[in-house]
Amino acid sequence: MNQESRIISVAKETIVTESKAILHLADLVDEEFAQAVDYIYKSDGRVIITGIGKSANIATKIVATLNSTGTPAIFMHAADAIHGDLGTILQSDTVICISKSGNTPEIKVLVPLIKTRGNKLIAITSNKESFLGQQADYVLHAYVEKEACPNNLAPTTSTTAQLVIGDALAMCLLDIRGFSSKDFAKFHPGGSLGKKLYLRVSDLTSLNEQPQVHPDTDVRRVIVEISEKMLGVTAVVKDDKIVGIITDGDLRRMLTKVENFKGLTAKDIMTKNPKKINNDAMAIEAMELMDKHGITQILAEKNGKYCGVVHIHNLTKEGII
Template structure:
């Protein structure tokens, strides 16, 4: 016989908003309390991680484990080698991943999670240092830890005061605080962050150089100052970049002539048939080094309302050209 499903009563909009605001208020209060009680123990953990020759091994069970995964990922992406170890799997062999050179960051709100506390004696026998992140300051985890980071909360945001809510928010925020303090101490820069995120948009923006996206060699449209209009137009048409560099005999950039320049010359009645590239060119074009970031080329184009930039060396010799299409194909913009 099928048991009829219980249909919960509909929650009024005002009641839902009130519950949401109360949840956020409790979690905000918990974070404020955490900020007020941060002490020398936090500094000691930061210093210990900085001098750790191995990695930070983050471990935790249940919801604390989920928070631990995020903390390990944040540490790893901000210059502190770290990984997450599941306590249950550690008891069945994964503990072999931990060495005496590592530091374990163990997370448990109560400090009495069986899967976690069973690992602590083995870790101490290996000489592994332990930083405990717990709300149980008299717990087994606290007693085994070399440093204790207090993540206690007055109450959970859950109306039943049961589901980990405020406590996991505090754990997550404290993990972020550790990561930011460490990256600041290491002098970690945006370029360093990009190195661990090469597939992301930030990585592309901070790692891609002009030399990686520019046209070079015979693909770059160029004419000499003395070349005539016919030669200039053939070069623009052949290279399909809507412009041509104008250079001297040594290859130094003297100017640029674009489709827009052609339109303006026609509009002002210039006799193009006998004009030279030198007479028609726009002098002092925007240029960039091939070592510059591609995003800098994009900003140069946006700032001056242009679609291409000439790439030059230290002697102003033409070495390439980058078009807005090249930046789009490289997903820099």
């Protein structure tokens, strides 16, 4: 077997091994899992998630997921916890401890300290019979038969399983809280995901010029309007209502068909009944319309009156595309 074939074989074997382990996790979700979720939901405190080694890396990801979906969470490294960071934990907080074996020295020191403080302890572990599993109030079973590592040493399948259990926990809490897309946008105001949920067409049209001409406007003036407003398009407007659109493409097509355009007006070359969108619509809807119809600009209106233009460059700049 050559090296390329070997690489492909190892990659596929890794994916299959981990996917089988993840699928088995569904059979391990039980009443204890539901009780743990319910306890966190009813708690007035935060979720403190701790771990050591690669489990600590997984803990930080779960913390991020919980925070972004409405459950306040903080990461506390298990090694730092026993050297002063226990002060992070408040009386009303719930502690989640992540450990594959559940028997590491740090865990054996940390767990009794948490129990002494009276905080509820939730374990995410592969070994329910471990020290951590026996001491925890709730155990979320993240059992894996073997690591994807051929030596069964490097944390691979086990950390994937921990992450999946964390995602399941977060999604259950999201569902119970009725966490909506509007709530999600509040926690992601600066990211592209959040912008897709809160950015409106009006936020984009306000950034642009508002090119417009009357149906009887001379073609020369139409060319000037499109050039000056630098959007590659102008609306044809009568009594504040959109009656047509003229693009750079329309002008080029006109030049190939007409040798003398003296006397031509906007209404002679415009496209009637152009695609439009409400100025109060979500920006993502504008993107979907442009993609559907293969256009790079779309006109906006409100209460039947022309409001401006959304250009595909606006969507790109905002990170929506």
